[in-house]
Amino acid sequence: xxxxxxxxxxxxxxxxxxxxxxxMLNARLVDILAGVPHVDRVSFRVxxxxxxVHKCADESGNRRVGADGNLKYQEPLxxxxxxxxxxxxxxxxxxxxxxxxxxxxxxxxxxxxxxxEPATAAAFGYESDHFIFVIDEHMKPDGWERLEPMPATxxxxxxxxxxxxxxxxxxxxxxxxxxxxxxxxxxxxxWIAASAWGAxxxxxxxxxxxxxx
Numbered sequence: 001x002x003x004x005x006x007x008x009x010x011x012x013x014x015x016x017x018x019x020x021x022x023x024m025l026n027a028r029l030v031d032i033l034a035g036v037p038h039v040d041r042v043s044f045r046v047x048x049x050x051x052x053v054h055k056c057a058d059e060s061g062n063r064r065v066g067a068d069g070n071l072k073y074q075e076p077l078x079x080x081x082x083x084x085x086x087x088x089x090x091x092x093x094x095x096x097x098x099x100x101x102x103x104x105x106x107x108x109x110x111x112x113x114x115x116x117e118p119a120t121a122a123a124f125g126y127e128s129d130h131f132i133f134v135i136d137e138h139m140k141p142d143g144w145e146r147l148e149p150m151p152a153t154x155x156x157x158x159x160x161x162x163x164x165x166x167x168x169x170x171x172x173x174x175x176x177x178x179x180x181x182x183x184x185x186x187x188x189x190x191w192i193a194a195s196a197w198g199a200x201x202x203x204x205x206x207x208x209x210x211x212x213x
Contacts, residue, residue, distance in 0.1 A: 002060075004061035008052075008053050011083075014077070015046060017147060021135060022045065025044055025139055028106075028139065029103070029106075032102055032106045033103075036098060036099060039095075041088075044087075045084075046084055047080075047083050047085070055080060077150065077151070078150065081132050082154070086154065086155070088103075088158045089159055091207075092207050094207070110133055110134075111132040112130075112132040127163045127197075128167060133154055135152060166193055
């Protein structure tokens with residue numbers, strides 16, 4: 001049995017507990033955001049075995065090595081932070097700060113915050129706010145400790161609807177495809193990203209102008 005095969009088996013043995021924790025985290029977040037305007041949806045998912053193994057193992061089924069020559073993960077079942085991941089979608093860019101403030105107050109044990117955005121002012125592309133939070137003890141279902149190693153954290157993304165409308169198709173088409181993107185496709189993605197960026201900001205400005213005056 002290769003490393004990848006054993007990892008997939010071990011991950012599936014933990015799936016029911018991961019899904020139970022995701023369900024509790026989803027209910028907790030829905031409760032936290034109750035009454036906050038412009039929240040379109042809250043969702044949680046458990047990573048697929050295929051995606052989990054791909055993150056930790058190479059095409060030969062061996063442990064994945066990073067660019068520095070070291071193992072990417074020493075203990076994947078504990079270290080991969082997005083085995084459980086949630087997402088909050090909001091209407092307007094102004095809503096991001098409101099929602100994120102409420103989330104930070106509730107999930108105080110934040111490990112990391114990253115604002116994913118294009119590298120330069122002249123570029124357009126993926127945008128999303130990413131949090132890594134510690135999984136509270138009361139969010140862990142019975143039997144969690146018996147399956148150690150288990151993840152200590154979960155990932156949470158907060159996006160506007162326009163951010164999401166660009167990010168999901170781009171990820172599915174651009175990063176799950178088997179062929180490198182040619183320059184024409186990259187230009188088309190850039191055009192879509194710029195359109196989403198502009199629409200997101202224009203919608204927010206219209207909201208401010210028409211409802212906050």
